[in-house]
Amino acid sequence: xxxxxxxxxxxAAIVAALVTGDGAALTAGALAGAERAVTxxxxxxxxxxxxxxxxxxxxxxxxxxxxxxISAGLLRRIFPRAFRDPKSAGCITACICANLLGMGNAAxxxxxSAIRQIQSTAPDPTRAEDDAITLTVLCCCSLNLIPSTLxxxxxxxxxxxxxxxxxxxxxxxxxxxxxxxxxxxxxSRIGARRRTREVSHG
Amino acid sequence: xxxxxxAWTLPGCLLLLSLLFLFSxxxxxxxxxxxxxxxxxxxxxxxxxxxxxxxxxxxxxxxGAPAFLERLLAPVLERIGIPSALATLLAVxxxxxxxxxxxxxDLFAGEGPDSPAGRVASVLAGSSDTVxxxxxxxxxxxxxxxxxxxxxxxxxxxxFTVVMTAFVCSLWFRYAG
Numbered sequence: 001x002x003x004x005x006x007x008x009x010x011x012a013a014i015v016a017a018l019v020t021g022d023g024a025a026l027t028a029g030a031l032a033g034a035e036r037a038v039t040x041x042x043x044x045x046x047x048x049x050x051x052x053x054x055x056x057x058x059x060x061x062x063x064x065x066x067x068x069x070i071s072a073g074l075l076r077r078i079f080p081r082a083f084r085d086p087k088s089a090g091c092i093t094a095c096i097c098a099n100l101l102g103m104g105n106a107a108x109x110x111x112x113s114a115i116r117q118i119q120s121t122a123p124d125p126t127r128a129e130d131d132a133i134t135l136t137v138l139c140c141c142s143l144n145l146i147p148s149t150l151x152x153x154x155x156x157x158x159x160x161x162x163x164x165x166x167x168x169x170x171x172x173x174x175x176x177x178x179x180x181x182x183x184x185x186x187x188s189r190i191g192a193r194r195r196t197r198e199v200s201h202g
Numbered sequence: 203x204x205x206x207x208x209a210w211t212l213p214g215c216l217l218l219l220s221l222l223f224l225f226s227x228x229x230x231x232x233x234x235x236x237x238x239x240x241x242x243x244x245x246x247x248x249x250x251x252x253x254x255x256x257x258x259x260x261x262x263x264x265x266g267a268p269a270f271l272e273r274l275l276a277p278v279l280e281r282i283g284i285p286s287a288l289a290t291l292l293a294v295x296x297x298x299x300x301x302x303x304x305x306x307x308d309l310f311a312g313e314g315p316d317s318p319a320g321r322v323a324s325v326l327a328g329s330s331d332t333v334x335x336x337x338x339x340x341x342x343x344x345x346x347x348x349x350x351x352x353x354x355x356x357x358x359x360x361x362f363t364v365v366m367t368a369f370v371c372s373l374w375f376r377y378a379g
Contacts, residue, residue, distance in 0.1 A: 005334050005353075009258035009297070016267035025264045033260020036300075037253040041245060044252075048241035054219055056237025057230045061222050101211050112244050112343040119344040126347040133352045136340045140331045140356050141363070147328040153303065154324060157310035165321055168374045169328035172366045176329060180359045187351035 044108065051109035055094055064090035067097070078138075078181055082131035088117045092135060099143045111139055130188040137180040141173055244343050251342035255335055259298045268293040283368045285319035287312070288326065295326070296333040296360055303327075321375055326367045333360055 017026045058064045065086065071093055075083065082088040091114035098107035118132045119125045147169060154162035223230055262268070271293035276286040284292075287309060295302045306327050313319040333356045341349050 003254075005338055006254050006258045009262045009334075012267045013258070013261040013265035016265040016270055019270075020266040022266070026261055029260040029262070029264020030257050031260070032264070033256040033258070034253055036260065037249075037256035040256065041249050041252055044248075045242065045245045048245050049238040050241075052241025052244070053234035053238035054215060056233045056240070057219060057222055060228055060230055060233035061226050063222070106212070108339070109241055109244075111340060112248070113241075115340045115344040115346075116244060119346060125345050128341065128344070128346045128349045128352055132340070132344055132346065133350065133355065136337055136352055137356050137359055139340070140333045140336050141359060142329055142331040144328070149303065150306075150324055150328045153306055153310065154315045154320075157307065157315040157320075159310075159315035159320075161316070164316075165324040165328060168321075168325045168367075168370050171374075172325055172329040172363065172370050175366050175370075176359055176363045179362050180355065183355050183358060184351070187355055191350065 047106055048109045052113055055113055059090055067093050079131040079134060082118045085121050091117045100145050134181060134184040137184055138177055141176045141180055143173055143177055248339060248343050251338050255338050263298060263301045282365060283372055284322060287319045288323050291323055295330055299332045322367060322371045325371055329367060330360060330363045
């Protein structure tokens with residue numbers, strides 16, 4: 001999948017550069033991007049180790065089960081299959097909490113752990129599980145109670161009230177999250193129906 | 203108040219970790235090491251995808267492509283009530299967090315963060331994320347080859363976000379802002 005996205009971006013970039021006639025910018029951009037990948041990985045590595053370690057400690061100490069218990073009622077409806085496995089349930093809960101607490105990039109390790117855990121219990125690990133897709137789509141909706149980067153940018157630009165956009169952001173994010181969950185449900189139900197039809201015909 | 207919470211989340215978690223280390227009878231040091239090495243393994247799995255994606259995104263943002271996308275999007279945006287100044291942000295947002303932060307900062311510098319365009323841009327930036335980067339990253343971490351309906355749904359949600367932003371902003375900033 002990332003191959004297709006890469007191809008699309010590359011071809012679009014090359015076509016655009018051919019039109020503007022600026023190949024040097026393309027090269028510079030590609031090299032800068034590759035370099036950024038390494039610096040990003042290094043910082044992500046540190047966070048990854050720290051938060052994955054914390055997650056495992058929380059799980060071992062039983063704190064994750066307690067946390068899952070609190071929000072399980074709601075999350076179990078959203079991730080029905082994944083919540084049957086306590087490990088996945090714990091990871092997903094931690095991921096959602098981390099996102100809501102506005103940890104931003106620091107929430108990525110939790111999300112990655114959750115996806116890994118969901119896929120590891122799947123019958124076919126190379127095929128995305130419904131719940132893994134739902135979680136990814138939710139993360140794309142930027143579920144933040146406090147979008148700190150945004151507020152910081154507004155404050156730096158001299159906004160008279162950086163936080164005035166908070167409530168609209170909550171409303172929009174909430175609606176989009178709900179929409180995302182519903183569409184994911186719909187898509188997996190259509191897919192399941194198509195599969196049973198193939199099985200009964202074939 | 204909001205800044206306080208974000209500033210203290212990380213120290214709070216580390217405090218929790220310290221308390222658990224001090225007061226739990228289980229081998230939490232071993233648990234931490236296990237978790238951390240698993241995190242490292244995930245990073246190793248993810249690095250190639252990261253290089254691929256960020257190289258492509260770097261090329262994309264450095265070429266004239268976002269400008270073309272912007273020209274394509276501007277008329278559509280006018281129709282649904284989003285200031286055309288946001289076209290670049292929209293073109294870049296699904297691909298790169300840092301690029302979109304840069305575009306947002308430019309927009310604030312140009313139009314002002316409290317202008318109608320600045321507010322709509324803020325709400326848009328706060329409710330969306332870098333769809334393609336996140337999807338690629340998560341799939342590679344999970345070892346997923348067939349992502350099924352992930353990308354189409356994510357793009358659909360992105361579209362919904364844009365429409366919802368226009369709708370909510372037009373109501374909110376007229377009556378409450």
